[in-house]
Amino acid sequence: MARRGETLELAVLGLLHEGPMHGYELRKRLNLMLGWRRVLSFGSLYPGLKKMLRSGLIEDSGADTTSRRPRIVYQLTEAGDAEFQRLLSEVGPTAWDDDTFDIRFAFFGRTDMEIRLRVLEGRRSRLQERLERVQKELTMTQKEVDRYAAELQRHGVEQVEREVRWLSELINAERNGSQPISEAEPQPKTGQSPG
Incomplete structure (x- = not known):
């Protein structure tokens, strides 16, 4: 539970870093x-x-009366800014956890490149371990489960493989100082001139 509170704290501090x-x-x-899978209620936010x-x-910077x-209206304090910077600089298993990674990634623009790389590499490593485990389980259970359960497992494997590829592209882009492939401008096809 403490980790979830820290993730919420990072997200709120990061958003308030942009303004009240x-x-x-x-x-x-x-x-x-957070995306559609994890909707935050007021019962979680206000405490x-x-x-x-x-x-x-x-x-509290006053009330919005519009x-x-x-x-x-809430605004960041100096202590809040320092805590935001501290949370962004933390590197370790919680930084690439399923519950934390998306929030950390949302603030990568304010994160040091070395820290970004370590978080991306940690996340990729975690997913590669998960992929190996799930692939073994898939091979072992395909004969024991019906086709729909097997299809669901296969779908899970494809999702993890896709995220591992995406992370690899991001890591390569960070190391090369360029944009990830998915954000780069489309390249002209062979034999065509640009523009």
Whole structure:
């Protein structure tokens, strides 16, 4: 549970690093960041905000009175900025965990290249281990399960393989100082001139 709180803290501090926001806007932005699989409720957000207020990481900068109901606007403190930087610089198994990696990745633009590389390599290594384990299980259980269960396992393997390829592209781009292949401009086909 402590790890989930730290992940929420990193996400909130990172968003407030961009500028002050009220709770509703934070929740909306966090849900976009977390994706459709992990929707954040107000019941999870507000206790985290209260804890960060008590810790002095964020502060109440007044109320937003532009809507029907006034909303408390939160902003980052110096202590919150320092904690955000500390969380971004941490490298270890929690940095490439399933629950943490997406949030860390969302703030890679503010993360040192060496740290980005270590996090990407750690995530790739974790997924390669998972892939080996799942492939062994798939081979062993294909004869024991029906075709739908086997298809679901195969789909899981393909998802992990796709993420490993994506991570490898990102790692190579980081090392070469270039954009990942998926973000680079399309290259002209052989025999065609650009433009």
